[in-house]
Amino acid sequence: MPYETEKTKSSAAAAAAGHAMMEIEAGKPSGNGVVAGGLSHLSETLWREKTSLEIVGDVSARLTWKDLTVMVTLNNGETQKVLEGLTGYAEPGTFTALMGPSGSGKSTLLDALSSRLAANAFLSGTILLNGRKRKLSFGTAAYVTQDDNLIGTLTVRETISYSARLRLPDKMAWSEKRALVESTIIEMGLQDCADTVIGNWHLRGISGGEKRRVSIALEILTRPRLLFLDEPTSGLDSASAFFVTQTLRALAQDGRTVIASIHQPSSEVFELFDQLYLLSSGKTVYFGQAADTYEARTLSLCVMNSYLLI
Numbered sequence: 199m200p201y202e203t204e205k206t207k208s209s210a211a212a213a214a215a216g217h218a219m220m221e222i223e224a225g226k227p228s229g230n231g232v233v234a235g236g237l238s239h240l241s242e243t244l245w246r247e248k249t250s251l252e253i254v255g256d257v258s259a260r261l262t263w264k265d266l267t268v269m270v271t272l273n274n275g276e277t278q279k280v281l282e283g284l285t286g287y288a289e290p291g292t293f294t295a296l297m298g299p300s301g302s303g304k305s306t307l308l309d310a311l312s313s314r315l316a317a318n319a320f321l322s323g324t325i326l327l328n329g330r331k332r333k334l335s336f337g338t339a340a341y342v343t344q345d346d347n348l349i350g351t352l353t354v355r356e357t358i359s360y361s362a363r364l365r366l367p368d369k370m371a372w373s374e375k376r377a378l379v380e381s382t383i384i385e386m387g388l389q390d391c392a393d394t395v396i397g398n399w400h401l402r403g404i405s406g407g408e409k410r411r412v413s414i415a416l417e418i419l420t421r422p423r424l425l426f427l428d429e430p431t432s433g434l435d436s437a438s439a440f441f442v443t444q445t446l447r448a449l450a451q452d453g454r455t456v457i458a459s460i461h462q463p464s465s466e467v468f469e470l471f472d473q474l475y476l477l478s479s480g481k482t483v484y485f486g487q488a489a490d491t492y493e494a495r496t497l498s499l500c501v502m503n504s505y506l507l508i
């Protein structure tokens with residue numbers, strides 16, 4: 199199979215960037231911010247049927263970024279460019295995968311987009327939410343870290359219920375919170391293990407993939423429209439990684455904007471991405487459609503393999 203040349207790579211990135219630029223220039227979400235095709239039968243719908251409360255946050259979140267550059271100040275006082283001139287967008291109802299070799303800047307891009315950059319990192323460029331420059335308000339966005347910080351002796355249902363008590367507004371009735379907890383359990387495919395303990399080093403509990411889905415469940419309780427995930431499949435076997443990614447795809451299809459960094463996905467997992475943002479040394483190598491795209495698949499293999507050969 200012939201490897202893509204640098205020229206092909208940059209023309210793919212340029213075409214994607216051009217498309218993104220046009221989208222950014224438009225400056226407003228298509229369809230008044232409402233996801234075309236409506237919501238799926240997942241928790242958003244289940245929950246709305248059971249409550250009279252408005253959803254927290256916007257109806258949908260369309261994120262665009264233009265010319266993003268991140269510089270960090272190192273301990274010796276020198277500066278290092280970690281991201282350089284990145285442009286792209288993520289639409290409601292889509293799942294965008296950030297890929298690239300270790301150190302290529304995936305986590306930094308996620309942090310920049312979710313306003314979580316470290317104190318020694320400086321951002322330039324534009325990030326627009328639904329066509330406007332604004333801060334992510336409470337409930338609009340959620341960030342799922344790589345680590346599952348869960349209490350081993352609680353069951354899945356108890357964990358999600360306690361989190362609901364702590365995170366959801368006081369004015370929300372407990373019956374509504376409970377409806378949300380139950381619909382989130384269904385949405386995350388955790389029904390079968392809802393009454394099983396999380397487990398720890400001396401207590402057998404749920405599997406690694408189920409733990410990851412519980413961590414995601416805790417973050418989607420506030421019904422965020424934007425979901426960022428740092429390596430949600432790391433440390434999972436291929437079947438668990440597939441189920442977690444399938445859940446993320448379903449969350450996206452429920453009208454959310456999902457952006458996740460993914461390291462070395464299997465071909466089955468790759469099939470589930472809507473968009474691929476491929477980075478190498480802090481620069482865009484490819485941005486565009488992922489599934490069914492020969493170019494995206496070949497490029498990601500080239501970038502990951504060339505890194506492994508170094």
Ligand SMILES: Nc1ncnc2c1ncn2[C@@H]1O[C@H](COP(=O)(O)OP(=O)(O)OP(=O)(O)O)[C@@H](O)[C@H]1O
Pocket residue numbers: 270271272280298299300301302303304305306307316318319461
């Ligand atoms: N706040 C910071 N201070 C110093 N260096 C940083 C900072 N943030 C990122 N870097 C550097 O920028 C580069 C990119 O880091 P980043 O964590 O974004 O890469 P990554 O693609 O997510 O890597 P991995 O897959 O290994 O997690 C690394 O060389 C990292 O050391």
